[in-house]
Amino acid sequence: QVQLVQSGAEVKKPGASVKVSCTASGYIFNNFGINWVRQAPGQGLEWMGWINPHNGNRNYAQKVQGRLTMTTDTSTSTAYMELSSLTSDDTAVYYCARGDPSDYWGQGTLVTVSS
């Protein structure tokens, strides 16, 4: 069965970076893009970006452009989302999700930014 398993919760200080992983199983990793979506506490869903594991093509939301880096490691079927220069506004649950539209989602990773 298709599964996306994300890394555990993180607590970071303002100005730091965080890297969240998403390991896929149950399907051919290269055949589907990976979207990253975040959700601040009590708020709605915010699309952050997309990456094609087959060729590395990416598309980022303008709001996080310059601070966001998405990568994949096809040898381990893992996608990574790295966000730098963190502020308290980046406190959120971060989700990876397969495909367009996203039919399978990771369990979410809580990133807390606090001094």
Added chain:
Amino acid sequence: EIVLTQSPATLSLSPGERATLSCRASQSVSIYLAWFQQMPGQAPRLLISDASNRATGIPARFSGSGSGTDFTLTIRSLEPEDFAVYYCQQRSVWPYTFGQGTRLEL
């Protein structure tokens, strides 16, 4: 970017009733609109893709319609497990965007 406006923000109904949720796009997204359901503390679940295609395993009481700028998610006869937050998302144009959500409450 394309703005998706969902209405109403909150919908109060009872089990057995029909729910009609709306999503309006600031410009045409053709049929490239999806609907998601999110329960508290859980990841979103895909309900409808490409405006009207039910995702695998989604009950037939959920249906989607529309094209261009106006879309509707209908839940024919509400079950207790349907009370949740619903989001629409467009994938027609980068950046992909979500609506702000409709809370369906008991």
